[in-house]
Amino acid sequence: MIAQLTKSERQTALVILILMAIVGLAMATAGSHDPFGTHGGMVLLASIIGIFYVISGFYAPEPSDERLDSYYDEPSKFGIVMAMIWAVIGMFVGDWVAWLLAYPDWTFDAAWASFGRLRPVHTSGVIFGFGGNALIATSFYVMQRTSRARLPDQLSPWFVLLGYNLFCIIAASGYLMGVTQSKEYAEPEWYADLWLVVVWVTYFVLYLRTLARRKEPHIYVANWYYMAFILVVAMLHIVNNLAVPVSWGSAKSYSLFAGVQDAMTEWWYGHNAVAFFLTSGFLGMLYYYMPKRAGRPIYSYRMSIISFWGITFFYMWAGSHHLHYTALPQWVQSLGMTFSVMLLVPSWVSAGNALMTLNGAWHKVRDDAVLRFMMVAAVFYGLSTFEGSFMAIRSVNSLSHYTDWTVGHVHAGALGWVAMITFGAIYASVPWLWKREAMYSAKLVEAHFWLAVGGTVIYVFAMWNSGIIQGLMWRTYNESGTLAYTFTDSLVAMHPYYIARAIGGLLFLIGAVIGCYNMWMTIRTAPQAAPEAAADQPVLGGVVLQPGE
Amino acid sequence: MFGFHYRLERKAIGLVLSIIGVASIGGLVEIAPLFTIHQTVEDAPDMRVYTPLELAGRNIYIREGCYACHSQMIRTLRDEVERYGPYSLAVESKYDHPMLWGSKRTGPDLARLGEKYSDEWHVTHLNNPRDVVPESVMPSYAFLSRTELRTDDLSNHLKAQRAVGVPYTDDMIANAAADAYGQAAPDSSRAEGVTKRYGEATHVRAFDGHPNDLTEMDALVAYLQVLGRLTDAAHKPVASAENGS
Numbered sequence: 026m027i028a029q030l031t032k033s034e035r036q037t038a039l040v041i042l043i044l045m046a047i048v049g050l051a052m053a054t055a056g057s058h059d060p061f062g063t064h065g066g067m068v069l070l071a072s073i074i075g076i077f078y079v080i081s082g083f084y085a086p087e088p089s090d091e092r093l094d095s096y097y098d099e100p101s102k103f104g105i106v107m108a109m110i111w112a113v114i115g116m117f118v119g120d121w122v123a124w125l126l127a128y129p130d131w132t133f134d135a136a137w138a139s140f141g142r143l144r145p146v147h148t149s150g151v152i153f154g155f156g157g158n159a160l161i162a163t164s165f166y167v168m169q170r171t172s173r174a175r176l177p178d179q180l181s182p183w184f185v186l187l188g189y190n191l192f193c194i195i196a197a198s199g200y201l202m203g204v205t206q207s208k209e210y211a212e213p214e215w216y217a218d219l220w221l222v223v224v225w226v227t228y229f230v231l232y233l234r235t236l237a238r239r240k241e242p243h244i245y246v247a248n249w250y251y252m253a254f255i256l257v258v259a260m261l262h263i264v265n266n267l268a269v270p271v272s273w274g275s276a277k278s279y280s281l282f283a284g285v286q287d288a289m290t291e292w293w294y295g296h297n298a299v300a301f302f303l304t305s306g307f308l309g310m311l312y313y314y315m316p317k318r319a320g321r322p323i324y325s326y327r328m329s330i331i332s333f334w335g336i337t338f339f340y341m342w343a344g345s346h347h348l349h350y351t352a353l354p355q356w357v358q359s360l361g362m363t364f365s366v367m368l369l370v371p372s373w374v375s376a377g378n379a380l381m382t383l384n385g386a387w388h389k390v391r392d393d394a395v396l397r398f399m400m401v402a403a404v405f406y407g408l409s410t411f412e413g414s415f416m417a418i419r420s421v422n423s424l425s426h427y428t429d430w431t432v433g434h435v436h437a438g439a440l441g442w443v444a445m446i447t448f449g450a451i452y453a454s455v456p457w458l459w460k461r462e463a464m465y466s467a468k469l470v471e472a473h474f475w476l477a478v479g480g481t482v483i484y485v486f487a488m489w490n491s492g493i494i495q496g497l498m499w500r501t502y503n504e505s506g507t508l509a510y511t512f513t514d515s516l517v518a519m520h521p522y523y524i525a526r527a528i529g530g531l532l533f534l535i536g537a538v539i540g541c542y543n544m545w546m547t548i549r550t551a552p553q554a555a556p557e558a559a560a561d562q563p564v565l566g567g568v569v570l571q572p573g574e
Numbered sequence: 575m576f577g578f579h580y581r582l583e584r585k586a587i588g589l590v591l592s593i594i595g596v597a598s599i600g601g602l603v604e605i606a607p608l609f610t611i612h613q614t615v616e617d618a619p620d621m622r623v624y625t626p627l628e629l630a631g632r633n634i635y636i637r638e639g640c641y642a643c644h645s646q647m648i649r650t651l652r653d654e655v656e657r658y659g660p661y662s663l664a665v666e667s668k669y670d671h672p673m674l675w676g677s678k679r680t681g682p683d684l685a686r687l688g689e690k691y692s693d694e695w696h697v698t699h700l701n702n703p704r705d706v707v708p709e710s711v712m713p714s715y716a717f718l719s720r721t722e723l724r725t726d727d728l729s730n731h732l733k734a735q736r737a738v739g740v741p742y743t744d745d746m747i748a749n750a751a752a753d754a755y756g757q758a759a760p761d762s763s764r765a766e767g768v769t770k771r772y773g774e775a776t777h778v779r780a781f782d783g784h785p786n787d788l789t790e791m792d793a794l795v796a797y798l799q800v801l802g803r804l805t806d807a808a809h810k811p812v813a814s815a816e817n818g819s
Binding site: 126127130134136139140141142200203205206236242243244249252253271272275277278281288293326330334337340342345347349351352353354357360364428431432502512513516517 | 583587589590593594598600611613615641647649656663671673675711712713714731
């Protein structure tokens with residue numbers, strides 16, 4: 026990897042790593058009696074390993090100028106491998122905590138092994154580790170090809186990917202030590218948040234620099250979505266994480282906001298993390314990989330425009346539907362509900378546009394499990410956005426809120442949509458990136474597909490059942506006009522569903538492990554003499570898919 | 575419209591600015607007024623701040639991720655008010671940086687938990703929930719009793735709280751560690767300062783049953799016992815609601 030960097034890039038890398046080592050040392054010293062110090066030690070260690078790595082290749086010959094004739098795909102390969110590693114970690118922890126809810130004594134009296142500390146390892150592991158790495162890796166791949174431009178330099182993509190994974194590791198290890206802000210999906214503490222801002226700004230600048238070099242006059246629709254993902258996540262992240270640290274040697278901070286304002290800010294963030302991390306970014310993925318794999322252009326350019334701006338505008342209003350009937354003023358709740366219902370229009374336009382793109386290629390959907398992953402993703406996207414709008418209606422929400430129904434809804438989106446489109450995109454990318462004819466085993470892709478679909482369906486049905494039963498039991502009255510069930514009664518009723526859910530999750534996890542094996546074997550096999558991989562477009566010449574053309 | 579877009583999508587900066595503009599409107603309209611409209615948060619002159627021990631307990635509650643399974647927000651629904659108590663008011667969490675309203679009830683709501691059970695019940699329950707609730711799926715938190723509470727940085731905690739708007743006085747900040755000890759050691763000389771600074775109604779008890787050592791169990795139980803008790807504002811509107819409906 027160092028051999029791919031120019032001399033000046035190697036020097037810059039060294040300077041960055043030395044600066045990081047100094048920061049790590051300062052953190053370790055200032056926080057010697059605090060998890061902050063442990064994280065400082067980890068930063069220091071990571072920087073030192075990096076320094077040795079850069080030095081080891083420092084005097085290697087410079088890469089030749091021939092590299093500029095092809096796309097720079099090494100970072101995408103790394104990102105995809107990291108995405109799969111995080112997928113297995115995140116899903117494993119997820120299934121572990123699912124079993125904890127059925128068998129709570131499996132914590133062996135250790136603080137780090139309790140549900141409360143492991144749950145954010147699961148959520149951050151799958152959302153930021155798996156999803157984030159997949160988004161960054163595919164965005165590098167897609168923006169180069171749709172712009173017909175190579176990444177502007179060799180260093181900044183590595184800074185983005187390695188820096189981002191350092192953030193993920195700091196976050197996950199912090200939860201195990203009890204370092205958390207408690208804001209859902211924004212748990213990492215102030216110093217990790219600051220580091221992510223640095224990484225993210227570099228990512229954004231890298232994106233703009235690549236677009237500035239593009240040889241295509243139009244910016245392809247996938248890039249609109251990736252850009253919205255990068256920009257809006259930055260806005261959300263910075264505002265929601267404003268906080269005052271206890272001291273410069275403490276991991277702990279206090280949020281700038283309190284009470285009702287904090288609740289609204291948090292769910293403005295939380296819901297739009299769903300919108301711009303888990304929807305917008307992955308729609309970018311869908312808009313490139315699905316037409317590519319199907320060999321069909323996007324069905325409608327106009328539908329792309331309507332759904333893009335609809336999603337960008339409407340989603341930002343919807344967060345308050347997480348706070349129905351709470352101490353949040355009712356006018357904000359009503360606005361949130363209204364926009365959530367309207368959101369169904371651009372969401373279904375997106376899903377419809379994706380499915381119509383498959384017209385003329387349905388025989389491929391039947392034969393090719395990779396394309397089927399993407400098709401099922403679009404279907405689940407449509408289903409879970411309908412469910413989301415439905416659950417945002419106040420009277421529906423009065424039943425569903427606080428119950429497992431919400432958990433089921435989230436997983437219909439996360440497993441059915443986000444993970445499916447990601448697996449589809451990764452299975453499509455791996456042979457393209459590593460210059461192989463195809464995946465090592467099409468049968469294993471098929472097996473993964475059915476495990477993923479089966480696991481998702483079991484999971485979602487279990488949570489629908491448990492959630493609705495829970496919600497009904499809490500509000501059931503007996504003939505004398507008092508509540509019919511204690512809270513414990515409802516808890517006991519959940520037990521079989523919690524086991525079913527854990528089994529569904531296990532199937533999904535097994536599918537991901539099979540996927541890892543299949544990718545490993547694909548990468549290990551010798552490169553085929555596949556001339557121009559049919560899917561790839563050279564930097565010079567060739568035609569890139571344009572919307573509606 | 576599509577012609578305009580056809581031109582817009584040729585300009586990266588134009589797209590960037592449009593995305594920022596379009597995406598900012600919702601948040602500005604929904605969040606900014608919450609800071610300026612006075613009725614958003616009710617007035618509660620009797621509202622007190624958390625003592626250093628309760629704040630430390632709250633931080634343990636956050637550290638262990640209790641909010642993942644317990645909400646602290648009773649909604650304005652009949653069954654919730656009958657099950658848990660008067661619905662939650664915005665003012666009750668006005669010193670909560672961050673709020674812990676929660677989003678999931680794997681366990682019951684805790685907004686009105688304070689003084690519902692004895693300290694002893696809480697200690698037994700946290701040590702092994704299934705000793706008092708056989709069906710419970712809550713993890714055991716026995717290590718809290720074994721872990722000494724860290725108090726050396728409590729003054730810094732209060733200072734940071736004041737920086738974000740919680741009205742801690744200089745006196746409270748200077749005595750934070752002593753007050754934490756005093757609140758869990760009722761017979762010690764440091765107990766008196768706690769009620770002097772935080773009010774006569776403050777619980778000064780050996781929460782974990784051992785007045786001589788200050789553990790994380792003391793802090794967490796002190797916090798749980800003050801949930802819903804920082805002000806009685808929520809108990810006023812309920813009386814009229816019962817008459818009205």
